[in-house]
Amino acid sequence: MTAVAASIEQVRSRIATAAQAAGRNPAEVRLLLAVKRVESTRIREALAAGATLIGQNRAQELVSTEPDLDDVPHETHFIGHLQSNKVNQVMRWADCVQSIDSAKIAQRLDRAAATRGRDLDVFVQVNTSGEETKAGVPPESAGELAAVVGSLEHLRLRGLMTIGANSPDPGEVRASYTALAQARDAVVGSGEPGTSEAHELSMGMSGDLELAIAAGATMVRVGTGVFGAR
Numbered sequence: 001m002t003a004v005a006a007s008i009e010q011v012r013s014r015i016a017t018a019a020q021a022a023g024r025n026p027a028e029v030r031l032l033l034a035v036k037r038v039e040s041t042r043i044r045e046a047l048a049a050g051a052t053l054i055g056q057n058r059a060q061e062l063v064s065t066e067p068d069l070d071d072v073p074h075e076t077h078f079i080g081h082l083q084s085n086k087v088n089q090v091m092r093w094a095d096c097v098q099s100i101d102s103a104k105i106a107q108r109l110d111r112a113a114a115t116r117g118r119d120l121d122v123f124v125q126v127n128t129s130g131e132e133t134k135a136g137v138p139p140e141s142a143g144e145l146a147a148v149v150g151s152l153e154h155l156r157l158r159g160l161m162t163i164g165a166n167s168p169d170p171g172e173v174r175a176s177y178t179a180l181a182q183a184r185d186a187v188v189g190s191g192e193p194g195t196s197e198a199h200e201l202s203m204g205m206s207g208d209l210e211l212a213i214a215a216g217a218t219m220v221r222v223g224t225g226v227f228g229a230r
């Protein structure tokens with residue numbers, strides 16, 4: 001077994017333990033491998049070891065690694081800040097964009113999807129910690145943006161995404177994940193067109209995935225825990 005395969009197995013067992021502790025079915029929590037700064041050969045190793053879902057932060061890396069992975073079945077999500085001038089590249093290579101943080105970028109993606117003759121899965125990114133360095137809309141604006149996204153013909157709103165509080169205090173981290181779950185409940189219950197299927201909660205990383213799963217994560221994004229520090 002490769003080192004990457006062994007690490008994936010360890011992370012899967014953490015996910016299973018955390019899900020069971022929370023009274024949840026481990027199958028409800030998907031593992032997304034955050035592959036920033038990982039060479040294509042190691043990404044291929046991870047996919048060969050049974051990973052199916054990867055996430056890229058930067059359009060440039062997405063464009064340079066995806067062609068190398070074309071022959072391996074997998075799903076790729078864009079999880080970084082998306083600039084307007086990168087929309088077409090992302091549309092070409094990503095299956096889903098998790099980082100929608102403005103109506104403007106949503107509208108651009110919708111038009112690009114229409115041009116390509118496809119639909120695109122998306123998440124709205126929420127800044128649940130209030131940290132200035134973090135992208136995303138404040139929780140109180142999530143409903144408004146979700147309604148805009150839901151109204152766009154070629155975008156399919158799947159759920160919400162957040163980067164948890166950067167804090168040594170587990171209580172603060174937990175609070176940011178609980179806030180995302182509450183925002184999701186409000187979106188799904190809003191009755192706005194295109195929002196009723198937005199059940200996903202993409203939250204939790206290598207250091208805190210247990211807290212995220214306890215708060216209802218349906219997808220955890222793990223980089224360091226599988227590929228080491230980069």
Ligand SMILES: *Cc1c(COP(=O)(O)O)cnc(C)c1O
Pocket residue numbers: 034036057079080163205206207221222223224225
């Ligand atoms: C890098 C990254 C992760 C993974 O973080 P690790 O601490 O390396 O597990 C998750 N989400 C996003 C948006 C990232 O950029």
